[in-house]
Amino acid sequence: MKKWVLFLMLVICVSLSGAALPKSASANNVPYHTIKSKSYANILPTYRSRASIKPVYVWNNNLTQKRYNMKNSPNANWYVTKSYKMTNGKRTGIFYRIENPGKTITGLVWRGYLSRQQGLTISQQILNALPGTIHDNHFQKIINNLSNTGDGDEQGEYLKKKLGNQYGNLKEIAVLGNKLNLKALRSGKISFNAYLQRAIKNGIINSPDFQDNHYTVNNFTSWRIAFWMYDKNSKAYGAGGIFLLKP
Structure with a gap:
């Protein structure tokens, strides 16, 4: 039993x-x-x-x-x-x-x-798109002030002064989608995150800083980043830049 x-x-x-x-x-x-x-x-x-x-x-x-x-x-x-x-x-x-x-x-x-995950900020979406990167507040303050330093050579001198020995590790990804993607973003047909994935991929491919090394979004673990982006109220919405410091 x-x-x-x-x-x-x-x-x-x-x-x-x-x-x-x-x-x-x-x-x-x-x-x-x-x-x-x-x-x-x-x-x-x-x-x-x-x-x-x-x-x-x-x-x-x-x-x-x-x-x-x-x-x-x-x-x-x-x-x-x-x-x-x-x-x-x-x-x-x-x-x-x-x-x-x-x-x-x-x-x-x-x-x-x-x-x-609801209500993600632009900063969070950029960090998600570049896995393993670290948003550096001090670096971000330097980039926030970049537009107040003039154009071209003046901005370069400003970054050299502020970054010191780290200036040689500075890289940039231009965030600028093609006309079709920009139009879709600004008309609300695609989300900012969907646009960002395409724009960052193109930005890496077209950046002079990465052309020799076949970089992808997976190659930036532990890199410190800062960025600037035009907001939704700007006619240039969707354009921006991501600055990276190689460890």
Whole structure:
């Protein structure tokens, strides 16, 4: 009798553990397929995982293989590029396609395991776009005063004086999207974050400071940064510059 009770308890425990599997997991490896989808490429909302509650995995396109455990980077920011309503015939849910700012990790996550980051400032969005960079308040004060020092050579002399020996480590990324992206930003068709991702990528490619080294947004860990950007009320909204000091 005791053996039967133990066996029954074991069956119940196994059943309950199966029922509690994450909604993003395919418990019996049955592939999911898409019912409908929606693009967020022109918004790129920022999310963080709820991995402190339980392990949260990034999955492949049909939710049969784990690609990444988000618990390994609990403070990381993730961009949502697309949402999908998916089913495997027994379970149906909404899943987000996410990517990290450096685009080294991408895949699907059940939306209930993500928390949206609301009201991000321009500064926060720039830091998110250049993972691992450090916003330096002293450096920022120097850049804030740059426009008051004149033009061209005068600005260069000002930076040399203020930065001293660090001047040789100074690099710049011009933030200026192409005409199509600028028009889309100013008309509200794309978000500032979506615009920023495209403008920074182009700025790195076109910067004389990085042309010889094939830099991407993943190459600036521990670099200190400051920036200036025209705000939304300016006719030059979308234009700006990011200044970096190599460690």
